[in-house]
Ligand code: NAI
């Protein structure tokens with residue numbers, strides 16, 4: 115029997131609730147499909163930061179390195195600045211493990227009401243390939259003349275040829291496997307150094323994939339296209355910031371943040387990959403037991419797929435669809451009255 119070692123970092127707020135349900139579903143999948151999951155839970159979070167001054171221990175990365183995969187809830191809580199929680203845990207893990215692809219599939223699930231009601235599931239099915247290791251999220255820059263009238267802040271972006279080329283190539287490989295098309299999110303009309311460079315690399319890689327159709331679209335127009343013509347979109351490749359914004363938007367048109375999973379992938383498999391919902395710790399509903407666990411459960415299906423347990427991954431996706439289509443066990447964001455725990459258990463039972 116294959117046994118996989120999984121690190122779980124529930125984090126803060128609803129991250130804790132939805133991760134508990136995802137773990138329940140994963141354990142059920144393991145027993146049904148005959149593989150083992152050996153869990154190790156880490157309490158790395160804003161709560162830990164409040165007590166010790168760090169989000170994770172100094173050797174956190176070394177501790178995670180031996181695992182087959184990481185399941186992350188969400189980090190962030192009022193009282194701890196968001197740049198501390200992000201740069202103290204999430205971003206160091208993504209970068210140390212070279213998880214340079216942030217894969218964010220978006221689809222309309224049964225039983226959910228989209229703002230695009232009337233569209234079929236096949237019209238609302240796309241995947242956002244977000245660059246996850248450089249771009250706009252950089253430490254370069256600084257604050258100057260603090261408190262003075264001439265105070266200013268500078269923030270530099272980093273776009274390397276290696277970084278841009280590998281993410282675009284990943285998108286083309288994915289589109290080829292889906293027999294789909296690639297759309298590049300750009301803004302080379304306004305951002306005059308990095309985005310023309312991005313466009314050039316995109317054109318060069320596209321030329322190597324004559325069998326895959328592609329186009330490019332400015333991020334503002336692309337945002338409108340996600341809402342008005344989602345059927346024209348298949349695989350989107352985007353920089354770190356553009357991909358982040360676009361995936362929340364795409365999640366919103368398919369029924370909300372509670373439904374959108376995400377994988378931080380190290381394609382060569384040299385380091386563990388990490389799976390999480392797109393959403394954050396949602397302090398506004400934390401502690402109420404009403405967070406929708408579907409996003410985290412779907413992220414767990416991505417984790418299983420990544421481990422090579424494809425049948426189990428498919429079964430988890432089907433269990434989610436079954437429970438949503440029945441419609442009797444839905445959390446308030448989906449118009450129901452059920453709790454996180456009830457929806458998680460219903461999915462595990464359907465499995
Ligand atoms: P958020 O995603 O936590 O919440 C946005 C809105 O969506 C809230 O109204 C929330 O109630 C709702 N929502 C999100 N997930 C839901 C779910 N599963 N079920 C039902 N409703 C759900 O984003 P926000 O409010 O901008 O950030 C809150 C905290 O989370 C911040 O500290 C932020 O830095 C952090 N964050 C962490 C992320 C991570 O760890 N990967 C990602 C995004 C935000």
Ligand code: MG
Pocket residue numbers: 358359362392
């Ligand atoms: Mg985001």
